[in-house]
Amino acid sequence: MSEKIIILDFGSQYTQLIARRVRELNVYCEIHPFNNLPDFDDAVKGIIFSGSPFSVRQEGAPQIDYTELQQRFPILGVCYGAQYLAQKSGGEVLPSEIREYGRANLQFVDTSNELLSGVPVQSQVWMSHGDTIKEVPANFNIIASTDKVRVAAYHVAGTRTYGIQFHPEVTHSTDGQVLLKNFVVGICGCAQDWTSTAFAETTIAELKEQLGDDHVIMALSGGVDSTVAAVLLHEAIGKNLHCIFVDHGLLRKNEYEQVLDSYKNMGLNIKGINAKDLFYGRLAGVSEPEQKRKIIGASFIDVFDQAAKDIQNELPDGLEAKWLGQGTIYPDIIESISVKGPSATIKSHHNVGGLPDFMKLKVVEPLKTLFKDEVRRVGKTLEVDPNILGRHPFPGPGLAIRVLGDITEEKVRILQEADDIYIRNLKETGWYDKVWQAGTIFLPVQSVGVMGDERTYEHVVALRAVGSLDGMTADWIHLPYDLLAKISNEIINHVKGINRVVYDISSKPPATIEWE
Numbered sequence: 001m002s003e004k005i006i007i008l009d010f011g012s013q014y015t016q017l018i019a020r021r022v023r024e025l026n027v028y029c030e031i032h033p034f035n036n037l038p039d040f041d042d043a044v045k046g047i048i049f050s051g052s053p054f055s056v057r058q059e060g061a062p063q064i065d066y067t068e069l070q071q072r073f074p075i076l077g078v079c080y081g082a083q084y085l086a087q088k089s090g091g092e093v094l095p096s097e098i099r100e101y102g103r104a105n106l107q108f109v110d111t112s113n114e115l116l117s118g119v120p121v122q123s124q125v126w127m128s129h130g131d132t133i134k135e136v137p138a139n140f141n142i143i144a145s146t147d148k149v150r151v152a153a154y155h156v157a158g159t160r161t162y163g164i165q166f167h168p169e170v171t172h173s174t175d176g177q178v179l180l181k182n183f184v185v186g187i188c189g190c191a192q193d194w195t196s197t198a199f200a201e202t203t204i205a206e207l208k209e210q211l212g213d214d215h216v217i218m219a220l221s222g223g224v225d226s227t228v229a230a231v232l233l234h235e236a237i238g239k240n241l242h243c244i245f246v247d248h249g250l251l252r253k254n255e256y257e258q259v260l261d262s263y264k265n266m267g268l269n270i271k272g273i274n275a276k277d278l279f280y281g282r283l284a285g286v287s288e289p290e291q292k293r294k295i296i297g298a299s300f301i302d303v304f305d306q307a308a309k310d311i312q313n314e315l316p317d318g319l320e321a322k323w324l325g326q327g328t329i330y331p332d333i334i335e336s337i338s339v340k341g342p343s344a345t346i347k348s349h350h351n352v353g354g355l356p357d358f359m360k361l362k363v364v365e366p367l368k369t370l371f372k373d374e375v376r377r378v379g380k381t382l383e384v385d386p387n388i389l390g391r392h393p394f395p396g397p398g399l400a401i402r403v404l405g406d407i408t409e410e411k412v413r414i415l416q417e418a419d420d421i422y423i424r425n426l427k428e429t430g431w432y433d434k435v436w437q438a439g440t441i442f443l444p445v446q447s448v449g450v451m452g453d454e455r456t457y458e459h460v461v462a463l464r465a466v467g468s469l470d471g472m473t474a475d476w477i478h479l480p481y482d483l484l485a486k487i488s489n490e491i492i493n494h495v496k497g498i499n500r501v502v503y504d505i506s507s508k509p510p511a512t513i514e515w516e
Contacts, residue, residue: 002028002043002194002198002202003027003028003043003045003190003191003193003194004027004028004029004030004043004044004045005022005027005028005029005030005044005045005046005047005048005184005188005190006029006030006032006038006040006044006046006047006048007019007022007029007030007031007032007047007048007050008032008033008034008037008047008048008049008050008064008081009031009032009033009034009050010034010049010050010051010052010054010062010080010081010084011050011051011052011053011054011062012050012051012052012053012078012079012080013053014050014051014167014169014170015031015050015051016031016331016371017169017170018048018050018078018169018180019031019371020169020371020373021168021169021176021177021180022048022180022184023194023371023374024177025177025180025181025184025185025190025192026192026193026194026195027184027185027190027192027194028194028369030369034049034062034063034064035062035064037064040069040072040073044073045073045074045184045188045189045190046073046074046075046076046183046184046187046188046190047069047073047074047075047076048075048076048077048078048081048183049064049066049075049076049077049078049080049081049082049084049085050078050079050080050081051078051079051080051081051128051167052079052080052081054080055095055130055131056080056083056084056087056093056131057087057093057094057095057131061084062080062084064084066085066088070159070161073160073188074160074161074162074183074187074188075160075161075162076115076162076163076164076183077161077162077163077164078163078164078167078168078169079128079164079165079166079167081163082133082153082154082163082164082165083131083133083163083165085156085161085163086133086136086137086140086151086154086163089137089139089140089156090137091133091134091135091136091137091140092133092134092135093131093132093133093134094131094132094134095130095131095132096130096131096132101127101128102126102127102128103124103125103126103127103172104124104125104126104127104146104147104148104149104152104166105122105123105124105125105146105147106119106121106122106123106125106144106145106146106152107121107122107145107146107147108121108144108145109121109123109143109144110141110142110143110144113141113143113155114182114186114187115143115153115155115162115179115182115183115187116143116144116153116179116182117178117182117186118175118178118182119144119175119178119179120175123173123174123175124172124173124174124175125146125152125166125167125168125172125173125174125176126166126167126170126172126173126176127146127149127165127166127167128167132149132151132165133151133154133163133165134151136151136154139156139157139158140154140155140156140157141154141155141156141157142154143155143162144164149165151165152164152165152166153165153166160187162183162187164179168180196374196377196378196380196381197381199370199374199378200232200235200378200381200382203232203366204232204235204236205236207232207233207235207236207237207364207366208236208237210364211233211236211237211240211323211364213240214237214240214321214322214323215237215240215241215242215311215315215319215320215321215322215323216233216237216240216241216242216321216322216323216324216325216364217242217244217307217308217311217321217323217324217325217361218230218233218241218242218243218244218324218325218326219243219244219245219246219300219304220243220244220245220259220263220268220270221245221327221394221396222245222251222255222259222388222391222394223327223388223391223393223394224372224375224376224379224388224389224391225327225328225329225367225372225375226326226327227263227327227379227384227388227389228327228367228375228376228378228379228382228384228389229325229326229327229365229366229367230243230263230268230325230327231266231268231379231382231384232366232367232378232382233325233364233366234266234267234268234269235382238269239269241268241269241325242269242271242311242321243263243268243269243270243271244270244271244273244304244307244308245259245260245263245270245271245272245273246272246273246275246300246303246304246307247272247273247274247275247276248275248276248279248296248299248300248303248398249275249276249277249279249280249409249412250279250296250397250398250399250400250407250412251398251399252394252399252416252419252420252423253416253417253419253420254420256272256274259388260272262385262387262388265385266384266385271307271311273303273307275299275303278299278302278303279295279296279299280407280408280409282295282299283295283296283400283406283407284406284407284408285406286406286407287405287406287444289401289516292397292400292401292407292516293397293400293401296396296397296398296400297396297397308321308361321361322361322362323361323362323363323364324361324362324363324364325364325365325366326363326364326365327365327367328365328367328368329367329368329370329371329372329375330367330368330369330370330371331371331372332368333368376389390432390433392432392435392436392437392438392439393436393437393471394439395514399412399415399416399419399442401514401515401516402415402419402439402440402441402442402514402515402516403415403441403442404441404442404443404444404515404516405444410497411442414442414459414461414495414496414497414498415440415441415442415461417494417495418440418442418461418491418495418498418501419439419440421487421490421491421494421495422438422439422440422463422487422491423438425483425486425487425490426438426465429483431465431477431479431483434467434477435465435466435467435477436466436467436468436469436471436474437464437465437466437468437471437474437513438463438464438465438466438477439464439514440461440462440463440464441461441462441463441464441504441515442459442461443459443460443461443462445459445460446458446459446460447460447499447500449499449500456499458497458498458499458500459497459498459499459500460498460499460500460501460502461491461498461500461501461502462501462502462503462504462515463484463487463501463502463503463504464476464504464513464515465477465479466507466508466513468508468513471513473507473508473509474507474508474513475507475508476504476505476506476507479503484503487501488501
């Protein structure tokens, strides 16, 4: 059983980032809402109380009885967590005289305290709170201060309970990772043995035990998550994993053949299905984005259901496929619950996210505890094709939501050609790996142009390239003008039907990464 740190989430926007920082220390970490506590078994080594948009003085603010936890485990309160621990112990939390937000420097540091070992005076920290701890109880020792915040950090004497008013998880706190390591490794005693290799070995062993001789059906998209999940399953059950890769006619140029070939070279038991005609037929004349998504989702289920039946019919008598493999990752799990309790709707952006009840399959999700960057590291450990591991995210509906308006084979062909030129140039110039996601959008407008001695009235495409950590926010990438000029010229000269190329310089928010 892996050692783990539990983060109790009071609603902070930074909670996932705390978990990522702990995991960077090779220590497993889970997030749980403060009002839906997990089992605190022997694997738990410590607890972190997150920040919160609430004030501890506010009616309806998150509350938790932590007395028993404090006796059993080290606790680190961050921002709201620190204020809550102080107030509940008899301290005084009041509104800050000025809002404490942004960079600050520690003027006093008790480096003899284990939490702050190696954190120097003047270390930069990031503040983000409207309240401040004015007074602490008698058994609280102040171990750090800034020029404006007397109680920047404290230690409850005689316990392993600590509180900090700043956010160590953000990069603006220059020694934040030192502090977290002091807590997780030094105070909690975690061994730092949670690595991608250890995860792969443990997960494969658990899958063998969970699945036995059962058969699993899984749809692959060519993306990182589903591929790494499939390789883990394949390592556990071999040919009992039946993979399906559907060509809905909305993939990138040559993608179906390239990805299918990659999968076969990886030894996966995979079946490719050409369903272009079905998808194009059902999408004909449909322009509304959500309707396009629903048609694609429903059509995919129909194709997948028939493929699953075909696989079932090929199995020896008495055997049946009981499991559905999915590439769900940890942010999908986190986003399906909130500090107010389970969400009414669960995110279903996976290719098989909305399977109907008539498909009586149990779900197996080998990656449900990992973040995206961790999935890539596990994939590298498993020697997954680097071309797949390094691929940009690609939407489930494919080019259907990059062709604005109705879908035709001709529009998709034009977009595929233009996008192929764009992505190839990004790769050749080293920009592809600097960009989180890039793609070309076919616009529902035509513009006047001149080619040779003739006037043209042809299509417009937009190029999009963004940088992001998780897709929640994104900034447009400042590609060099000469590279954009080269791409534009090549597209206009080589793709018949396009006479104008534009570049999208919108960030998210307010603009989404995809246009539909």
